[in-house]
Amino acid sequence: PRGKVIFSGIQPTGVPHLGNYLGALRQWRKLQDNAKPEDRLLFSVVDLHAITMPQDAKVLRLRRREMLASLLAIGLDPEKGSTIFYQSSVPQHTELMWILSCTASMGYLGRMTQWKSKLQMNNKAGDLEEAAMTNLKLGLFSYPVLQAADILVHRATHVPVGDDQRQHLEFARECATNFNHTFKNILIPPETMTAPFPRVMSLTQPENKMSKSSPNHRSRINITSSPEEIRSRVMVALTDSQNVVTYDPVSRPGVANLLELLSQCTPEDRRLPPRELALEFKGASLKDLKEATAQAICAELAGVRDRHRDLLDRKGGKWLDEIEAEGAEVARRNAEETMRRVREAVGL
Ligand code: ADP
Ligand code: NA
Secondary structure, three states: OOOOEEEEEEOOOOOOEHHHHHHHHHHHHHHHHOOOOOOEEEEEEOHHHHOOOOOOHHHHHHHHHHHHHHHHHOOOOHHHOEEEEEHHHOOHHHHHHHHHHOOOOHHHHHOOHHHHHHHHHHHOOOOOHHHHHHHOOHHHHHHHHHHHHHHHOOOOOEEEEOHHHHHHHHHHHHHHHHHHHHOOOOOOOOEEEEOOOOOOEOOOOOOOEOOOOOOOHHHOOEOOOOHHHHHHHHHOOOOOOOOOOOOOOOOOHHHHHHHHHHHHOOOHHHOOOHHHHHHHOOOOOHHHHHHHHHHHHHHHOOOHHHHHHHHHHHHHHHHHHHHHHHHHHHHHHHHHHHHHHHHHHHOO
């Protein structure tokens, strides 16, 4: 039987936070652990997407390794069938991007929400459209085509992504269909698998999502945070003056976020939804809830910090590079199979 091919990517933005972990990476590990022998899994650190924004070369190289170490530290494992690689190690991604861009619609790309918000940001000062366009880079406009190529070049059937990426996945399907109509039926329109998980909110501003772009370090927990850090951040998390535990995401977002985190960080066989969990805390204080939440997060992330450090330390990280090189080799072979057929269909 033909198995599933699962592909997903993450930008090399440094060590992931708890939101990235619960919203994306933990699902990847689960897909790996539940995969059938005929399934294939590819996870890419998408460094070419990162350079749509200005990057310092040294920092980018470091962030890439940090992200690779993070993926391995949370349990993605080539021995368990996951192929893990840097996007730029597989030039077939950019080759297919060019070919796709020759049948992709500018109008469709221009309607992408993320592009429109970038355009709006640059237009704030009341600039003419022309001026806004001059400041914006082509790569930022066309990166959904690269994202489509990432997926299609590996003939992915399933793509786990955050809800914010739904539109780009729809565009990837459109790219496949356009190509197939123009040339030959080769590319596979993928299915979206959106994470069932709600957003992890900031610990200091619970009406915003936890994000690496917040300047306040106390607003987030990283997957490599120490148990002491985890505990201190949870204990001072912003809640409110009512010292009881109720689940009310609208008027008590801080408390709701803690309940959500406690629920998600409880092993699945004992997990209760946050609303039911709140009932268990009847008569307890917010401090009790925080203690329990900190403990559950520490348990969920146990070992990740040490594995991450070991991976980065090992002989100057030589071992990490070997894992990446092996992943890239597998990914190149897989992508080349698609590209041979694509080139032939196009006449190249
Ligand atoms: P950030 O918002 O910190 O810049 P990214 O946009 O790089 O994070 O997101 C990487 C992945 O992590 C995406 O799949 C995204 O949906 C998920 N993610 C990011 N922040 C959160 C959050 N606060 N809660 C749940 N998932 C999140
Ligand atoms: Na983001």
